[in-house]
Amino acid sequence: MxxxxxxxxxxxxxxxxxxxxxxxxxxxxxxxxxxxxxxxxxxxxxxxxxxxxxxxxxxxxxxxxxxxxxxxxxxxxxxxxxxxMGWIDVDPMADIAAPTVRKRLPKVLSQSEAEALVEGDEQTNPRDRAVLELLYGAGMRVSELASLNIEDVDFERCTASVRGKGNKPRMVVFGTPAREALFEHLGARRKKRREPVFVNEEGRRLSVRTFHRIVVRAGTKIGKRAHPHALRHSFATHLMEGGSDLRVVQELLGHASLRTTQVYTHLNLDRLRNAMESAHPRGREDEGGRGKK
CATH class of the missing domain: 1.10.150.130 (Tyrosine recombinase, N-terminal domain)
Structure with missing residues (x-):
């Protein structure tokens, strides 16, 4: 061939x-x-x-x-x-190693910062508040939001059927605040089941870039740099801080591998370690490696 x-x-x-x-x-x-x-x-x-x-x-x-x-x-x-496919007998890439990429821990907002960002102010319109609620309150990917239709949302059960990475279907769970935000945003349009949940003034589906702008604008209002994935990271981290099981977080995020979710375990441990070092007399280490008195 x-x-x-x-x-x-x-x-x-x-x-x-x-x-x-x-x-x-x-x-x-x-x-x-x-x-x-x-x-x-x-x-x-x-x-x-x-x-x-x-x-x-x-x-x-x-x-x-x-x-x-x-x-x-x-x-x-x-x-x-x-x-x-039988086009080649020997794979010439078999012995070529990929470079190692150091995985950086995701940056997250504190719980109070995330709450302030989502709540917004009197100038935050219903559409933007619904976007922020689903990004932080449900941990949705921005691509999932962009493709979400009204018929995908079960308002009674507070769930949404979305297509995640690799076009794989998954179920998203959200809370009452997100449902109320969606009700306010959609109004009578909630009955138009085949329409996108989020549209612009011309009735067209919002672009991924517009979702980014909504989050950046909301972050600016509270003096923080924010992007959609930071809200997803915050969603997962705050679940871990609240005692959620790692596999539950994996399911809620739609991760295929538990290894991907484990980054939030490391992030949570770092926060606990920082809190101990700053607040406990035996939590800090001196140059000799022993706790200070």
Whole structure:
């Protein structure tokens, strides 16, 4: 099979399981590889050896580790697919390791800061308050909010059916404050089940960028830098601080792996450690490593 045709076939396969964002990123990475091979007069899988791929990846040595890691993941997935399809016998990416990316702990708001941001002021309109309630009160992703339709929401049970990462369906749970905010925002439009929950003045679905602006504006009012994912992080952290089980938090966030959720355990431990160090005489350490009296 021709290399370009193989890429197209793989991207169609990828689109059935991954988000549009992932497909676009992988398509860019594979297009760059195809262009690299063409510039060097290489064609087909037969000439795409491990050494050729290593030389290709060296071109991106000055990129951020996360970007280089994604490129390796994209190539790995493509060549693994090619091997599974019988297009190649040996996977040239099998022994190429991805760079390690140090995972940074997410920044979160305190509970009082999050409450103040969501409550807003007299100038906060019902639509924006409903957005903030669902981001913080339900831990929704901004992409899930953007695609949410009225028919997806069960107002009696305070739940919503959404499509998460990889287009996987999941159930979101929200509280009474979010339901009341939705009632106020939607008004009589609540009966128009097939319409988007969040629309602009022209009746069109809100863009992801608009959701970001709503959160940034709300954060500015309380003197904090905020973005949609910070509210999701805050939602998870405050659940952990309140004693929620890690697997419950995993379910509420829609994480496929418990490992992804465990970052909030580390974050909560850091907060507990800081509180102990600042408040308890035996919580601090001197230069010798012993607690101060």
């Amino acid at each position: 021709a290399f370009d045709e193989a890429i197209e076939t793989y991207l169609v396969h990828l689109g059935a399981n991954k988000s549009a964002h992932t497909v676009k990123a992988y398509a860019t990475d594979l297009a760059q590889l195809a262009a690299y091979l063409e510039d060097r007069g290489l064609s087909g899988f037969g000439e795409t050896t491990e050494e050729v791929l290593r030389q290709f990846l060296v071109l991106f040595k000055d990129y951020q580790p996360s970007s280089r890691q994604r490129k390796v993941y994209a190539l790995r997935a493509f060549f693994a697919f090619a091997q599974a």
